[in-house]
Amino acid sequence: MSPRVLSGIQPTGRFHWGNYFGAIRQYIALQDHDQAFYFIADFHALTTVRDPKTLRGFTQDAAIDLLALGLDPAKAALFRQSDVPEIPELTWLLMTVTQMHLLDKCHAYKDKKEKGIAADAGLFTYPVLMAADILAYDSDIVPVGQDQVQHIEVTRDLAQRFNHFYGETFVLPNAKVLDTTAKVPGTDGEKMSKSYGNIIELFMPPKKLRKKIMSIKTDSTPMEDPKDPETCAVFTLYKLFSSEEQQATLAERYRAGGMGYGEAKQTLYEAAMEYFGEARERRADLEQRPDDVEQILQDGAARARAKAGKVLARAKSACGLSARPS
Ligand code: ADP
Numbered sequence: 001m002s003p004r005v006l007s008g009i010q011p012t013g014r015f016h017w018g019n020y021f022g023a024i025r026q027y028i029a030l031q032d033h034d035q036a037f038y039f040i041a042d043f044h045a046l047t048t049v050r051d052p053k054t055l056r057g058f059t060q061d062a063a064i065d066l067l068a069l070g071l072d073p074a075k076a077a078l079f080r081q082s083d084v085p086e087i088p089e090l091t092w093l094l095m096t097v098t099q100m101h102l103l104d105k106c107h108a109y110k111d112k113k114e115k116g117i118a119a120d121a122g123l124f125t126y127p128v129l130m131a132a133d134i135l136a137y138d139s140d141i142v143p144v145g146q147d148q149v150q151h152i153e154v155t156r157d158l159a160q161r162f163n164h165f166y167g168e169t170f171v172l173p174n175a176k177v178l179d180t181t182a183k184v185p186g187t188d189g190e191k192m193s194k195s196y197g198n199i200i201e202l203f204m205p206p207k208k209l210r211k212k213i214m215s216i217k218t219d220s221t222p223m224e225d226p227k228d229p230e231t232c233a234v235f236t237l238y239k240l241f242s243s244e245e246q247q248a249t250l251a252e253r254y255r256a257g258g259m260g261y262g263e264a265k266q267t268l269y270e271a272a273m274e275y276f277g278e279a280r281e282r283r284a285d286l287e288q289r290p291d292d293v294e295q296i297l298q299d300g301a302a303r304a305r306a307k308a309g310k311v312l313a314r315a316k317s318a319c320g321l322s323a324r325p326s
């Protein structure tokens with residue numbers, strides 16, 4: 001059997017170029033080789049998104065975006081975390097083997113606490129919920145960004161403690177750290193991130209997208225002077241969408257002088273529109289078919305539950321909760 005790959009993504013905003021190149025593109029590629037389970041972590045998003053309509057919208061958009069970007073439901077199960085009730089149940093079992101000091105040092109909670117922002121128990125126990133997500137499906141590989149590696153370590157720790165108390169129950173997962181060498185810059189040249197307000201959303205309407213690209217910060221080198229492509233965010237972004245040959249051509253134009261940043265931005269805009277052209281068409285189509293999208297999520301949840309049900313029964317039986325071992 002090929003290994004099981006699992007990952008989740010929080011619906012806390014519309015996806016941007018950083019999410020795609022830093023994470024989504026890489027998860028999707030794994031669906032061709034491994035058994036893949038991908039879910040939209042709406043239980044996790046509850047710790048930050050307080051408005052029900054907004055959360056529902058982000059969740060729906062996340063599903064449509066992932067499908068439009070190539071997630072194939074025939075290969076990978078795509079589902080909403082909250083459609084798998086085994087997850088909160090398993091979370092409780094894991095909570096009973098979680099040492100407080102382990103959670104104290106987890107960054108989502110620690111960062112908030114250090115900033116003096118009041119955190120709730122949901123944020124504090126967030127890594128336990130994440131451990132349940134992973135352990136519920138006997139996941140072998142968890143592709144994540146560097147920032148999530150700590151949570152995979154917590155997951156392994158909890159699995160080991162549970163196994164130590166109750167015998168071999170959970171499979172120990174391994175993190176597969178995504179290639180983030182291509183850190184995608186935002187419109188201000190810093191790392192693109194929702195929290196910095198510098199994002200370029202994947203599926204902005206073309207006019208807005210063009211405007212956004214035109215707002216990317218550049219230096220004040222006059223039009224006729226030579227420019228350095230390597231220090232320019234516009235060029236760094238262009239690399240994501242173009243072949244080496246195309247990159248060499250644009251780099252040459254930067255160095256020759258006589259080209260303004262406006263022209264480089266227009267080139268970037270056209271390349272991005274072309275790159276995501278098919279995905280945009282698929283997205284427009286899926287938007288018209290919300291029932292089909294819902295059916296995909298329900299089918300994915302059924303596949304996920306079939307597996308999670310077995311693992312939960314195994315865990316309950318191991319710790320003395322159910323009458324019969326499964
Ligand atoms: P944000 O910083 O906008 O809140 P998230 O933390 O929700 O984004 O990121 C989800 C995934 O996208 C993570 O795995 C992260 O590594 C990846 N990612 C986000 N921004 C970038 C970026 N600028 N470059 C590369 N990867 C990114």
Ligand code: TRP
Nearest residue numbers: 007008009010041044130133134
């Ligand atoms: N915490 C992850 C993030 O913020 C999302 C997530 C939730 C996840 N459960 C998971 C990722 C399980 C991998 C596996 O990005």
